[in-house]
Amino acid sequence: DGGITQSPKYLFRKEGQNVTLSCEQNLNHDAMYWYRQDPGQGLRLIYYSQIVNDFQKGDIAEGYSVSREKKESFPLTVTSAQKNPTAFYLCASSSRELTGNTIYFGEGSWLTVV
């Protein structure tokens, strides 16, 4: 079945470590997105990519990095420069003609700094 797979679901990071969250889709979607969500709040855009080998910063890109070497994959690295990385991270993808029911979300990844 087509969909988006995020991994890991739960991740613990020590201070000063970089971690990478995986996002893979088999929907043949051009656009992919990474969002951060803090408890009880909305989604804030970290990075997005409209096409392979291209990506743009969102509203809160500092301390994060991404790559888009393949259409199916859009990994997010949370670097040690991100001062408060504990949050829920959601990956999404969509076709070029973005409509409400053609946006797919992953199940999310919980990152906790210990």
Add this chain to the structure above:
Amino acid sequence: EDKVVQSPLSLVVHEGDTVTLNCSYEVTNFRSLLWYKQEKKAPTFLFMLTSSGIEKKSGRLSSILDKKELFSILNITATQTGDSAIYLCAFSLGATNKLIFGTGTLLAVQP
């Protein structure tokens, strides 16, 4: 800079109450406004609105967009405990295909 503000931030009601959630925006050149319900993990799609003044309805939920006053509302009538969730509005931006979300409203429905 595009801005999307939802109000209230949180709301506690009793079963059977009617609630109105607001999404105010300062967004230029958007293709559509979207409403989502998020219970535990990924948001689930509720409505897509593109035209002003046309109500979308699905069961006890309805939504409308006012492009003149720059807001949208989501109404839930006869609320149930299963309606407890975070409700998110989002905009798909035409030129960039960027999708931005509002601050969210946390709704708690008590039995």
